Amino acid sequence: MAGFLTSATGPMTTHFWGPIANWGLAGSGMYDAATRGPEIINERMSATQVVYSALFVRFAWAVQPRNYILASCHTANVLAQSNQLRRWAVHKIESEPDTAPAQIRNISMLAGAAGVGIAGSVLASTPLQNSLKGGSGFIARMAAHPAGPFYIHFWAPNFKWALSVNNLLDINRPTEKISLSMTSAMTLTGVIFMRWSFVITPVNYSLFFVNLALSTSSGYHMARKVKADYFDKQ
Structure with a gap:
């Protein structure tokens, strides 16, 4: 126990509390599935989180110190x-049988395009990186940098921008369709990961800025939800 408490990823470090905060994302999905109806599900955000979390599983394995809690x-x-996407699809088919197939197809195409793009990038990355590293100047340094575009340290944090983009697209989303658990979890993980981005190897500035954007945009929706549910109804 003492060894764990003082380890590089133990509870005395941000390497522990950052990933623990990220459990809030999974927890919010489980909580909403158990207690909330499917009409509250933001299908675009859930689909984005599937791809985002898949990338971060790989990121957690590659980062130093390796972080099993994050994975x-x-x-x-x-x-x-x-599971939230499954619930959303079933709800749409039952409540909107005429338009549901098109909506489900659109979400599937977006997720599929992201998957194909990522797979294509992985397959092409090694030969392209080798050709660029052979040169000189900024492009060669960027190609060789451990947080550059040929490594997961670049792609996982930068894909996280998609979460903030979703928040911006939902700027006028009705508050009754906002999940307080999800927006709270994303706000918290954004705040903690701003700190975490400076204590990992390599230091990741893009991870800092993406989490700044996430905590701000999610905090905005969280504040809207709290105001509507706990203040406006008084």
Whole structure:
């Protein structure tokens, strides 16, 4: 026990509390599935989280120190958000049989396009990186940098921008369709991961800025939800 408490990823470090905060994402998906109806599900955000968490499973394995808590929470989130997408699809088919197939097809195409894009990037990355590293100047340095575009340290944090983009697209989303548990979890993980981005190897500035955007945009929706549910109804 003493060894765990003082380890590089133990509870005395951000390497522990950052991933623990990320369990809130999976937890919110499980909580909403157990207690809330499917009409509250934000299908675009859930689909984005499936891809985002899949990338972060790999990121957690590659980062130093290797973080098994982070890998496990994102694995759980892939499952939780996939279940939310299933619930959303069933609800749409039952409540909107005429338009549901097109909506489900659109979400599937978006997720499929993201998957194909990621797979294509992985397959092409090694030969392209080798050709660029052979040169000189900024492009060669970027190609060789451990947080550059040929490594998961670049793609996982930058895909997280998609979560903030979703928040911006939902800027006027009705508050009754906002999940307080999800927006709270995303706000918290954004705040903690701003700190975490400076204590991992390599230091990841893009991870800092993406989490700044996430905590701000999610915090906005969380505040809207709290105001509507706890203040406006008084």
